[in-house]
Amino acid sequence: MQTLTRRQLGLGGAAVVAAAAASTLLQPTGTSPMRLGLGAMKPTSLRIGAILPTSPWDAELPRRIVAGLRDALSAPDWLSVEMVEREVVGGTVGIRSAASDLLARDVDVLLAATNPLAADPLVELAAAASVPLLVSTFGATTPRRLGRGDVAATVHGLHLADAAAALGAWTVREHGPRVGVLASDREAMFDLIGQLGRGVTSAGGTMAALEIVSEPGELSAAADRLEQAGLDALHIEVAGRDAAPFLDLLEDGSFRGVPVTIDPLASGGDALPACASWSRGTDPAGVLGAETGSLLVAALRRGGGHGVVFPGTSFDTDRGRLRVSSTGVTAGPVAMLADGRPLAVPPGDRGNLSLPVAGVTNEFLCL
Structure with missing residues (x-):
């Protein structure tokens, strides 16, 4: 099975994943490589450090996000995945310590399911560890670039x-x-x-x-x-x-x-x-997890087995093909x-209604 090293990291947007775990929670269904239009994918392992939100109104919220994530990550027969999970309460409370703990466990990608405003402190931590950062969110805050331009930080959400x-x-x-x-x-x-x-x-x-x-x-x-x-x-x-x-x-x-x-x-x-951005009768938390998993798989494919590449990556979802912009933010229908x-989502800035800025850093549904 192919493993990847942090020495392969390219901070210009081609972030490369690190050493893979010895055990996995999601096993590939076979060992033959899959044809992806980018050449054959060799069997690859990926260890994800996942920071998950908790909600006082919905105790099952983190489990439903993970269920969608697992479904998407189990589809490729060349990919073996282990997830190390940490559930946190609130916005920045606990997120930084959870990230430090996960990065110390030699994860290949740091995934934070949270409000992007709470993820800013994670950018420097992930960069120092040479680990790509992916933020997954319901999207109740206005989409924006996360962190520094030379750090592999990507934001994907449901675009509320x-x-x-x-x-x-x-x-x-x-x-x-x-x-x-x-x-x-x-x-x-x-x-x-x-x-x-x-x-x-x-x-x-x-x-x-x-x-x-x-x-x-x-x-x-x-x-x-x-x-x-x-x-x-x-x-x-x-x-x-x-x-x-x-x-x-x-x-x-x-x-x-x-x-x-x-x-x-x-x-x-x-x-x-x-x-x-989801259809009637589907679980938005599960959809968020599934889309995030599809993005991770596409980023690995785009790296051709040599790492994850987020900027410019396109990935398929139930609502159509989405793409990560050059600034590391996704958009979708x-x-x-x-x-x-x-x-159609109208162009332009905020409306003419002035509201006090609370600066809330909790994820939506987690207050």
Whole structure:
């Protein structure tokens, strides 16, 4: 079985994986090389150090990410994988120490399933150990370059922020220019409302009203104010089980006659329009793991058995072929959840709605 050394590392974007582990958790199904268009792949081993988020609302979140990751990594018959996992709580709390521990265990790739804002401290650690860094995220913060340009750091996610921008533009085209938002304070800490505003203004609309609530008892008064704002459409920005009291407002007759959209991760919101990068009926955490695994396999293929190469690598997913840009960030299509109709992500910067920057470093759903 082929092994790779850190002396092969090229920091200009062709990061090369290190010494492989002696034991594996995912064994190849055969020993014959696979034809990949880049020549035959020799049997290769890969040891992944995985930092996984924990959620107070979803105890199985890290397990579902890993399940998708394992499925993708078990597909190539030339690849043998071992994963060393560390679950962490919060944003930067515990992430740096988990990374230091994993890097000391001679991993070949450091994978951090976290908000990219929490991953910045990992860039120097990974670079010092000559180990490529891959950040996997739901994408509720605006996509951006991670760390230094000469360090092999890559960010891939489900592009929730892009989906919010696409939904904002669609809302104006479908319903009119005056858009309001009713949000949970937890979701308001991320970039989703600002990105929705970017989409609204790109289509000629206006973010006409915003109400952020911290507890269900504030919802009734917030709804009254929004109903007096003369809205053409309303977006509800809430995720997970927190959505229940927001949806109860609609059941009780609030916003009657006003079209309503919702965050795609809101439990019980399937009847309302939403935009996402996954399809209805699939588990987003599993999709994130599967796409991340597909990227790792493609990066190994592109390295031709001599290491992982992330920048410029294309990889296949259920939503189509994605690509890592020269800055180490992926982009990909988003679509309406109800019917899979693709929506274009508008160009440009943030919308015209100014929000205080909380600088939250937790991953989405992990607050």
